[in-house]
Amino acid sequence: xxxxxxxxxxxxxxxxxxxxxxxxxxxxxxxxxxxxxxxxxxxxxxxxxxxxxxxxxxxxxxxxxxxxxxxxxxxxxxxxxxxxxxxxxxxxxxxxxxxxxxxxxxxxxxxxxxxxxxxxxxxxxxxxxxxxxxxxxxxxxxxxxxxxxxxxxxxxxxxxxx
Amino acid sequence: xxxxxxxxxxxxxxxxxxxxxxxxxxxxxxxxxxxxxxxxxxxxxxxxxxxxxxxxxxxxxxxxxxxxxxxxxxxxxxxxxxxxxxxxxxxxxxxxxxxxxxxxxxxxxxxxxxxxxxxxxxxxxxxxxxxxxxxxxxxxxxxxxxxxxxxxxxxxxxxxxxxxxxxxxxxxxxxxxxxxxxxxxxxxxxxxxxxxxxxxxxxxxxxxxxxxxxxxxxxxxxxxxxxxxxxxxxxxxxxxxxxxxxxxxxxxxxxxxxxxxxxxxxxxxxxxxxxxxxxxxxxxxxxxxxxxxxxxxxxxxxxxxxxxxxxxxxxxxxxxxxxxxxxxxxxxxxxxxxxxxxxxxxxxxxxxxxxxxxxxxxxxxxxxxxxxxxxxxxxxxxxxxxxxxxxxxxxxxx
Amino acid sequence: xxxxxxxxxxxxxxxxxxxxxxxxxxxxxxxxxxxxxxxxxxxxxxxxxxxxxxxxxxxxxxxxxxxxxxxxxxxxxxxxxxxxxxxxxxxxxxxxxxxxxxxxxxxxxxxxxxxxxxxxxxxxxxxxxxxxxxxxxxxxxxxxxxxxxxxxxxxxxxxxxxxxxxxxxxxxxxxxxxxxxxxxxxxxxxxxxxxxxxxxxxxxxxxxxxxxxxxxxxxxxxxxxxxxxxxxxxxxxxxxxxxxxxxxxxxxxxxxxxxxxxxxxxxxxxxxxxxxxxxxxxxxxxxxxxxxxxxxxxxxxxxxxxxxxxxxx
Numbered sequence: 001x002x003x004x005x006x007x008x009x010x011x012x013x014x015x016x017x018x019x020x021x022x023x024x025x026x027x028x029x030x031x032x033x034x035x036x037x038x039x040x041x042x043x044x045x046x047x048x049x050x051x052x053x054x055x056x057x058x059x060x061x062x063x064x065x066x067x068x069x070x071x072x073x074x075x076x077x078x079x080x081x082x083x084x085x086x087x088x089x090x091x092x093x094x095x096x097x098x099x100x101x102x103x104x105x106x107x108x109x110x111x112x113x114x115x116x117x118x119x120x121x122x123x124x125x126x127x128x129x130x131x132x133x134x135x136x137x138x139x140x141x142x143x144x145x146x147x148x149x150x151x152x153x154x155x156x157x158x159x160x161x162x
Numbered sequence: 163x164x165x166x167x168x169x170x171x172x173x174x175x176x177x178x179x180x181x182x183x184x185x186x187x188x189x190x191x192x193x194x195x196x197x198x199x200x201x202x203x204x205x206x207x208x209x210x211x212x213x214x215x216x217x218x219x220x221x222x223x224x225x226x227x228x229x230x231x232x233x234x235x236x237x238x239x240x241x242x243x244x245x246x247x248x249x250x251x252x253x254x255x256x257x258x259x260x261x262x263x264x265x266x267x268x269x270x271x272x273x274x275x276x277x278x279x280x281x282x283x284x285x286x287x288x289x290x291x292x293x294x295x296x297x298x299x300x301x302x303x304x305x306x307x308x309x310x311x312x313x314x315x316x317x318x319x320x321x322x323x324x325x326x327x328x329x330x331x332x333x334x335x336x337x338x339x340x341x342x343x344x345x346x347x348x349x350x351x352x353x354x355x356x357x358x359x360x361x362x363x364x365x366x367x368x369x370x371x372x373x374x375x376x377x378x379x380x381x382x383x384x385x386x387x388x389x390x391x392x393x394x395x396x397x398x399x400x401x402x403x404x405x406x407x408x409x410x411x412x413x414x415x416x417x418x419x420x421x422x423x424x425x426x427x428x429x430x431x432x433x434x435x436x437x438x439x440x441x442x443x444x445x446x447x448x449x450x451x452x453x454x455x456x457x458x459x460x461x462x463x464x465x466x467x468x469x470x471x472x473x474x475x476x477x478x479x480x481x482x483x484x485x486x487x488x489x490x491x492x493x494x495x496x497x498x499x500x501x502x503x504x505x506x507x508x509x510x511x512x513x514x515x516x517x518x519x520x521x522x523x524x525x526x527x528x529x530x531x532x533x534x535x536x537x538x539x540x541x542x543x544x545x546x547x548x549x550x551x552x553x554x555x556x557x558x559x560x
Numbered sequence: 561x562x563x564x565x566x567x568x569x570x571x572x573x574x575x576x577x578x579x580x581x582x583x584x585x586x587x588x589x590x591x592x593x594x595x596x597x598x599x600x601x602x603x604x605x606x607x608x609x610x611x612x613x614x615x616x617x618x619x620x621x622x623x624x625x626x627x628x629x630x631x632x633x634x635x636x637x638x639x640x641x642x643x644x645x646x647x648x649x650x651x652x653x654x655x656x657x658x659x660x661x662x663x664x665x666x667x668x669x670x671x672x673x674x675x676x677x678x679x680x681x682x683x684x685x686x687x688x689x690x691x692x693x694x695x696x697x698x699x700x701x702x703x704x705x706x707x708x709x710x711x712x713x714x715x716x717x718x719x720x721x722x723x724x725x726x727x728x729x730x731x732x733x734x735x736x737x738x739x740x741x742x743x744x745x746x747x748x749x750x751x752x753x754x755x756x757x758x759x760x761x762x763x764x765x766x767x768x769x770x771x772x773x774x775x776x777x778x779x780x781x782x783x784x785x786x787x788x789x790x791x792x793x794x795x796x797x798x799x800x801x802x803x804x805x806x807x808x809x810x811x812x813x814x815x816x817x818x819x820x821x822x823x824x825x826x827x828x829x830x831x832x833x834x835x836x837x838x839x840x841x842x843x844x845x846x847x848x849x850x851x852x853x854x855x856x857x858x859x860x861x862x863x864x865x866x867x868x869x870x871x872x873x
Contacts, residue, residue: 003398027249029398030462055392056379057464058490060475076462076475081398083462106379109498110490132206143214150214174694180776193698196843285773287764287840293604359765359839509698510842513773 006053006079007031013047029081035088038097044086045075045103053079056100059110061118063092063146071095071118090120092145099124117144174509176516178207184281189516193509201504201512203497213487220482221247221456222321231489232522233314234277237263237270238467239489240319245400246463246476247321251456257444259323260402265439266306266318267401267465268432269336272343273302274468275425278520279350282422285513286363291353298346301339308335323449333440340433347429354422364418368503368515371416378499381492382470384519387424388416394466401465405442406435421518455482467492469520493522575663581652588658589796590614592803595825596832603836614796618789626785631692640683640690641783641790647679648797654730655804656813659820665731670722673730674715677801680794681707681760684769687791688779699778702769702843706759709847710766713854714756716862720749721809723865730808738813748861750810752854757802758831759846761795765838766846803827 010031014021020036021044035041048054060074075086088097099122100107111122112131119142122128133143141148141156172193178186186207192200212231216224229240241263248255276299283291303313310316310326318324328336354360370380375388385392394400395408411427413420458480465472470492479485496519503515576582593614601608628634654662654669662669681703688700722728724745725736743750759766762778770778777783780791807814807823814820841849 026459027461055376057471057473058475058488060486060488062477062486074475076473078464078471078473083464085462104379105377105502106495106498109494129204130206131204132209134206134209143211146217150211150218153211153214172694174698174775176774196698283839287767287771287773288838289764290604290836293606297605357839359841362841362845363839508842508844510768510771510774510840 003029003079003081006082007084009051010048010053010077010082010084013051014044017043017047019044030083030085032085032087035086038088038090041075041086041088042098042100042103045100048077048084049103053077053082053084054104055079056104056107056110057083059107059114061114061120061144063118063144064089065146066092071120073097073114073118073120075100094121095119096121096123098122101125116142118142119145176512185522187521189512191504191509191512196509198504198507198509198512201501203501205497213489216484216487218483221454221484224484224487225319225321226317228487228489229315229317229319231491234274234522235270235467235469235472236315237266237318238465238472240317241267241401242463242465242467242472242474242489243476243487244319244321245465246461246474247456247478248452249461249463250459250476250478251321251452253322253450253452255323255450256447257402257405258327258446259448259450261405261439261443262324262326262328262448263319264402264406265328265436266309266316266324268436268439269302269306271432271468272429273299273306274520275429276302278425278468278517279422282514282517285517286360288360291350291360295350298343301343305332305336305339308332320449322452323447325448327448328440328443336436336440340436344430344433347426347433351423351426354419354426361419363511363514364422367418367511368507368518369415369417370499370503372414375416375499378502379495380470380499380519381495382467382520383411383421383424383428384470384496384499386411387413387420389414392471394464394471398464400463402439406438408435418514418518425520455480456484469493469522470496491522493519497521572663576649576653580657580660581649581663585649585652585657585797585800586793587615589793589800590618592800592824592828593796595828596799599829599832600836603832618793621784621789621792622786624785626787627782629691629693629782632690632782636686636690638787640687641787641794644680644683644794645790645797647676647683648794648801651676651801652797655801656730656734656808656820657801657804659814659817662731665729668728670718670728670730670733673801673805674718677760677798678707678711680791680798683794684779684791687783687787688781691782693782695775695777695781696779698775699769699781702775703762703779705843706762706766706769706846709850710756710759710854713752713850713858714760716855716858717749717753717756718805718809720746720858720861720865723862724869734808734813737809738815741810741812743810743812746810746861746865748857750806752858752861753806753810754827754830755834755854757799757806758834759850760802761799763831764835765840767840768843768846771840800824 011023014023014033019040021040022034024032026032045054055078057076057078060076062072062074064070064072069092070089071092073088073090077084090097097120099111101111102124108127109131111125112127114120115122115125115128116130116133138156141153143153174191174193176189176191178188188204188207190202191198212227216227219227225240225243228243229236231239276295280292280295280299283295306316307313309332310318318326354364370388372389375385375390380390381392389412391410391412393410395403396410408431411424411431413424456478458478460477463474463476472492473490475488476484477486500516500519504512507515578584594609594611598608628637651673653664654673656662685700685704685707688696688703721737721742722733725733727733762769770780780788783791803824804814804820807827811823814823
C-alpha cells in the first residue's frame with residue numbers, strides 16, 4: 001500500500017466517522033490525529049486494523065510538564081512511509097487509557113513500559129509486571145516524568161541488602 | 163523423573179547469567195518433560211536510562227549517548243537520530259555524506275548478520291560454523307576499524323553529515339573484502355540449505371505464519387521470513403537509499419531455516435549496494451552547518467536496522483536539548499512474538515528460536531535511568547563504596 | 561595359588577596403580593584430551609591449547625574448593641565421581657591398554673568391562689539427579705535417556721567380534737582379531753561402535769545431555785573442584801579405553817604400543833572430525849537415531865554374521 005493512499009484512508013476514517021478529532025499533516029508523510037476523548041481510541045484502532053493500517057510501531061509517552069498538567073500519549077501506526085499518530089491527552093493525576101492488547105497483542109510491551117515509566121494506568125492490561133524497572137524501585141516513582149530528577153531516582157534505589 | 167510424574171510446572175531459568183546468552187536477560191521457561199508450556203521474559207538488566215539521560219544533554223551530546231544504545235548496530239542508532247534532527251532543523255545533508263552513511267550502515271549490517279549467524283550456529287551446537295563465520299566477520303571489523311578507528315561505536319555520524327571520508331586505498335580494501343565475503347556467503351547459504359544435520363534443527367522449527375507475524379507486530383528479517391512486506395529501506399527510503407534501491411528479500415516458510423536464508427540473502431544485497439556506492443560516490447562536502455538550537459517540532463525517523471525497523475520519535479522545544487526522544491528498537495517487537503512461539507517446542511529448540519530473531523538485549527533495555535553501579539558513584543565516593551563492600555561481606559560472614 | 565609372594569603383590573599393585581593402569585593411564589588420557597582439543601581447534605580455525613593445558617586444568621580443579629550444595633546427599637555427591645573414576649580404572653585391567661596383553665582376564669570379562677564403562681554414565685546421571693538444580697535434573701534425565709538409547713546397540717556392536725572369535729574374553733578376542741580387520745567384514749558394527757562411544761562420552765553431536773546453550777553443564781552443573789576434576793578424568797579415561805577397545809576389535813588389533821598409538825589416534829581423528837562437522841542433535845533425535853538406525857544396523861550385521869557362520873559350517 002502506498003504512503004499517500006494509506007494517509008487518505010486514515011484521514012477518511014477519522015474525519016467522516018463520528019469521532020471528535022482534529023487532524024493535521026505536520027510532515028508530508030505524517031498524519032496526526034488528536035483525540036478529544038479517550039473513548040474514541042478503541043474504535044479508531046479497530047478501524048485502522050480493519051483497513052489494514054494497524055501495524056503499531058510504538059507507543060510514546062510525553063510529559064507536557066507539571067505546569068501544563070497533562071500527559072500526552074502517542075500511538076504510532078506505520079504503513080509504508082506513512083506514520084499515523086493518534087494523540088491523547090490525559091491528566092497527570094489519575095492518568096488512564098484503555099489497553100489495545102485485545103486488538104493488537106504486541107501492544108503489551110509498550111503499554112507495560114508506559115505504565116511503569118509514566119504512571120499511566122492501562123485499563124484491561126492483563127500482565128502488569130514490571131518490564132524494565134528494578135523490583136525494588138518504589139511504586140510511586142515514574143522515572144520518565146519531567147518532575148522526577150536523576151538524583152531522585154538514584155536515591156530511590158538505595159543500596160539494599162541482596 | 164518426578165517432575166514429569168507430578169505434572170507440576172517445572173521451570174528452567176535462562177539468564178540473566180547463562181551460557182546461551184551473552185547478554186543479561188531473564189527468561190523463565192516452564193517445561194513439561196522436554197516440552198515448553200510457558201515462557202516469560204523479564205527485561206531491564208542492561209538498563210542505562212538513556213532516554214531520560216538525553217533530556218538533560220545537548221543535541222550533540224545526545225548523539226554519542228544514543229550511539230551507545232547498542233554495540234552491534236551503533237551506527238544505525240546514530241543515523242536514525244541524525245536524520246531526525248536534520249529533518250527538524252530543516253538542513254540538507256550533502257549527498258556524499260548520505261552515501262557514506264549508507265555505506266557504513268551496510269557494512270554494519272554485514273557484520274551484524276555474520277555475528278548473528280555465528281551465534282545461532284553456536285546455539286545449535288555447531289561450533290565449527292561459529293568459528294568460521296566469526297573469522298570472516300573480522301574482515302568487516304577490520305574495514306570499519308581502518309575507516310573510523312573503532313571496531314564498534316565507529317561514530318561516523320555528526321549532526322549534518324559524517325566525519326570520515328573514503329579514500330581510494332579504503333575503497334580497494336572494501337572491494338577486496340566484499341568479494342571475499344560474497345564467496346563465503348554463497349558457501350554459508352549452501353550449508354544452511356543443504357546440511358541435513360543443520361536442517362534437522364531449523365526446518366519446520368519455530369514456524370510463524372504470515373498472519374501471526376503481522377498480528378504479533380514483528381519487524382525486520384524475522385517478519386520477512388514470514389513473508390511480511392516490511393522493509394523501511396524499500397518502503398520509505400531514507401538517506402541515500404532512493405539512489406541505491408534495495409530489493410526486498412521475502413520467504414514464505416516462516417521457520418528458522420527461512421530466517422537463516424533471508425538474512426544471508428540480504429547480505430548479497432548489502433554487497434551489491436556497497437560496490438555500487440563505491441562506483442558512484444558523489445563528490446562534495448561531508449558536512450553542513452547545523453544550528454545549536456533545533457527548531458521546535460516533532461518528527462519521526464524510521465530506519466532499517468540489521469534486526470528490523472528502528473523507530474525514533476524526536477521532539478524539540480526549540481532549545482539546545484531535546485524535549486523527548488523515544489527509541490523503539492526492533493528487538494522489543496520481535497521478543498514478544500518469540501515468547502508466544504516458544505510454547506509447544508522442545509527445550510532444545512529454545513536457544514535456537516530465541517537466537518532466530520537476532521535479539522539484542524542492550525537495545526531492548528535502552529530506557530530509563532538506574533544504572534545502579536554508576537549512580538552509586540554519584541552518591542558515594544569510591545572509598546565509601548569500597549568500605550561498604552568490605553562491611554557487607556563482614557556482616558555476611560558473621 | 562597359595563604361593564602369592566610379596567613380589568606378586570607388588571607387581572599387581574604396580575600394574576593397578578602405576579603402569580599400565582592408574583597413573584600412566586591418567587597421563588595418557590590427559591594427553592589424548594589434548595590431542596582431541598588441539599585437533600578440534602585446528603579444524604575450527606583456532607590455535608588450540610598447549611600440550612599441558614588438560615593437566616593444568618585438572619590440577620587447578622583438584623586444588624579448588626569443592627562446593628557441596630545444600631539439599632544434596634553429601635556422601636553421594638562426593639562419592640559418585642570417585643566411583644566413576646574407580647570404575648573406568650578397573651576396566652583398564654582387562655584391556656590390551658598400551659598395546660600390551662591385558663593384566664587380568666577371565667571368561668566374560670568383556671561384559672564386565674562394558675558395564676564398568678557404563679558406570680561413568682550412570683554415576684553422571686545419579687550425580688545430576690542428586691542435586692536440586694534444574695539444569696542438573698534435565699541433564700540427568702537426558703543422560704539416562706541417552707544411556708538407554710545407545711547402550712544396547714553399542715553392546716551388540718562389541719559382541720559382533722566376540723561372536724566370530726567364539727569367546728567373551730577380551731584376551732582371546734584380541735588374539736583372534738590380531739591382524740584381521742573386522743572393519744571390513746563387519747562395517748556396520750564398527751560404525752555403531754564409534755558412534756556409541758561418542759554417545760557414551762557425550763561428545764558433540766550427541767552432547768544433548770550437557771548442551772551448554774540450554775542446560776549449562778547438564779548433570780555436572782553443580783560440580784566444582786575435585787568432583788568435577790574426577791568426572792573429567794573418568795571421561796578422559798573412558799575415551800582412551802573406548803578407543804582401545806574399538807581399535808583392538810575392529811582395526812586389526814593393537815599388538816604393540818606403536819600400533820596402539822597409530823590406530824587409536826586415527827580413530828580419535830575420526831571422532832573429532834564428526835564433532836567438528838555436525839550440529840548437536842536434540843535428545844529425541846538422538847534416541848530416534850539409535851533405535852531407528854543404530855539397532856537396526858547392528859541387527860542386520862548380526863544376521864549377516866549368523867548366515868555367514870552357517871555357510872562356513
